[in-house]
Amino acid sequence: MASEQQDALEVPAISRSRHLLDDVLAEADIRINGDRPWDIQLHREEALDEIVARQTLGLGETYMRGDWDVPALDQFMTRVIEADLDRHMKTWRNVWRYLRSYCINLQSRNRAFEVGEHHYDLGNEFYAAMLDNRLTYSCGYWKDAQTLDEAQEAKLDLICRKLQLQPGMRLLDVGCGWGSLISYAAQKYQVECVGITISREQRAYASERYANLPIKVHLQDYRALNERFDRIASVGMFEHVGHKNHRDFMEVGKRCLKKDGILLLHTIGKAKPTNTDPWFEKYIFPNGEIPTAARITQAAQGVFISEDLHNFGPDYDKTLLAWHENFERNWPRFADRYGRKFSRMWRFYLLTSAATFRSRRLQLWQWMFTNNRSGGVERIC
Structure with missing residues (x-):
């Protein structure tokens, strides 16, 4: 502090x-x-x-x-x-x-790239100074971890094990960020990966850093997807989908997932529908909307079987505090570029978010969905 x-x-x-x-x-x-x-x-x-x-x-x-x-x-x-x-x-x-x-689709195709330009395109150098070594901008898994890098790698491995990845499979990451999951899966599990993002900076970074891996990253809205994959993951992206589009997201997943495939949805969640906080919408995540379990279940009904739900929301408090520590330590490098008002805005964002998870007003969910997969999925936590 x-x-x-x-x-x-x-x-x-x-x-x-x-x-x-x-x-x-x-x-x-x-x-x-x-x-x-x-x-x-x-x-x-x-x-x-x-x-x-x-x-x-x-x-x-x-x-x-x-x-x-x-x-x-x-x-x-x-x-x-x-x-x-x-x-x-x-x-x-x-x-x-x-x-x-309710009257306006705030997450329509025309608005899809707004959050990328406003938030995720702030600068790869800035995010590299705040995040772990793979630039993983989602909740870490701190069960057996002591550092941010360990927590994020544990989360990536947890996802890969839940997806039951095998060499030669094709994995789609919907909202791939800077490529943390697809790079880890390609390196550790020998799978071919496709990622999509609405951030030009993220696409440029992942494409350059992981040019030697079997990875393709596209600047693309998820509704334009029309390929088939063995596995699909979406990590920290569903918060930008909006309840009017939840069903569309599930149907895109159905269209792109092979019959015996598995879809993992990693998302922040809340107990009941409420308005998006106006400060966060204006300054951090324009058009963002945190989903509820009821809306996710309703969107998946008749499309997927919900196999498992894993909540490790308290881990986001630790993750945000680690990001804040990195931010404060490295801020002098960016002070002239972004200014004091940005510094206070970013601190308010990180520490208010930590407080919200600490208070259990927000959760972190990993949902597992299948296309009526024989035998379901193994529960791994």
Whole structure:
């Protein structure tokens, strides 16, 4: 938290009159200008009104501007989330967001590449400084791991074992990122791999780094797929599909998977349908939507058999903290390029996400689907 503490030292907390947020935050045992790691230090009094009026969007934007600081942002957000403080601040804006998600297909073909350009194309050097050595931008598997590299390799191997990969098979990775899974599968399991991504930077990186492997990476929307594969995986991509397109995703999988094939879906999930957080949608993942188990099950009904569901959501807390540590350690290399506001935005993204998984508001699921495969699949955790 060194950068966070440094920011707090640069701008002293202010004296002020009592505010509604004093009582709201007290429910989570948070004090404004208190002396504990999770207490916020206020630098601009007007920020309190903005937070009340604009909720999580106001909270994130006032933090990005430096209107307040907190030594342990993840602890602060964990307390806010677990106390369900947003119930105090419901506004008409949520009605519009709810209606919009049902009236508009926010993840249509025309919008498919927006998140790639906005988020994943920030720069391969930047992501290389934050992620593991294979640039795996999804939850690690920490069961027997001590480091980020170990956790990510364990996750990749877990996927390959669940898919029962054998030499000579063809594997499709829907949303292949920088090629971590397809490179690992090609190297360790001797399979031929095809990956698709909506990020030009990711495609360029994977194509160059793994040019010596039996790998092809395409810049392509998943709905355009029309090849057959022995196995299909999708790791950290389903969060961009949207509930209006869940059925289409499953039908594409059905079209592309051989009769005795296996599909593994690795995705963040939540308990019930809710609006996408407005701050995250605006600054991090435009058009993103976290699925529910009910919607995934409904989308797969009559298309696939659901063979297994594995939840290791708490591992995402550890993964995000490891990414944050790397980000803070390497930030001086990127400070001139991206600026202080980006630094605070990215810290808010990583540590708020860690708090959300720590509070168990979000989960990490690996689903296993088959085409009525004889004998099903072996359960591996």
